[in-house]
Ligand SMILES: Nc1ccn([C@@H]2O[C@H](COP(=O)(O)OP(=O)(O)OP(=O)(O)O)[C@@H](O)[C@H]2O)c(=O)n1
């Protein structure tokens with residue numbers, strides 16, 4: 413991490429430029445309602461809930477930055493939270509890279525958080541930040557797996573897929589966001605590491621390619637990603653319970 417004592421801010425980059433194809437037809441996923449409020453607003457509030465986060469950069473759908481700016485302006489966030497909006501790209505990796513380019517010089521720790529994980533608890537966010545501030549260049553929240561995982565040989569024609577292996581489950585973790593990074597390390601990964609096809613599916617994977625250490629901290633069940641329709645049902649249920657038990661907005 414930089415020794416420059418002027419670089420002390422923690423920022424969160426929220427890639428929110430995806431379509432949400434797996435969720436089905438409708439508005440871009442980040443703009444769809446959860447408990448009557450767009451998922452993106454929940455995700456921004458989840459980052460802003462950490463007192464350490466003073467800047468949130470939202471990466472909007474490529475043609476939707478003005479709409480997202482107006483959406484944010486119509487909602488309330490903690491006074492300490494500065495909000496920037498930039499247009500995103502064709503892949504998550506490109507969207508994160510565009511968000512990183514918007515960071516001011518005084519940011520030294522960066523969180524990257526999916527808009528599609530609107531309900532991550534603040535303790536998880538703070539745990540990631542604390543681990544980066546303690547010296548880890550890259551930190552991922554993660555949970556053990558409930559299912560056994562098989563490695564298969566995928567069939568592009570959609571036919572039977574033979575199993576080629578069963579990784580030892582005790583050694584596997586399902587990783588979530590926010591993932592936390594020393595800013596210089598993450599920028600280096602995004603400017604030097606290349607992935608084919610859909611790009612890197614997470615940012616820590618890019619840092620791994622640099623040969624730098626990535627450490628795991630405990631994730632949280634409620635930090636799940638809204639990907640398919642059933643996830644939205646679960647998210648609504650979690651939110652409804654929070655509203656009863658915590659007075660959550
Ligand atoms: N070009 C892209 C693609 C994805 N994302 C963001 O990356 C996060 C995780 O991606 P995912 O859950 O896969 O979202 P989508 O790409 O929207 O979903 P799908 O693959 O079902 O279309 C989301 O917050 C999504 O908005 C992004 O900013 N830019």
Ligand SMILES: C[C@](O)(CO)[C@H](O)COP(=O)(O)O
Pocket residue numbers: 504526586587588589613614615637639
């Ligand atoms: C970054 C991530 O949420 C970690 O689990 C995940 O890899 C994103 O994958 P997606 O296919 O872009 O949703």
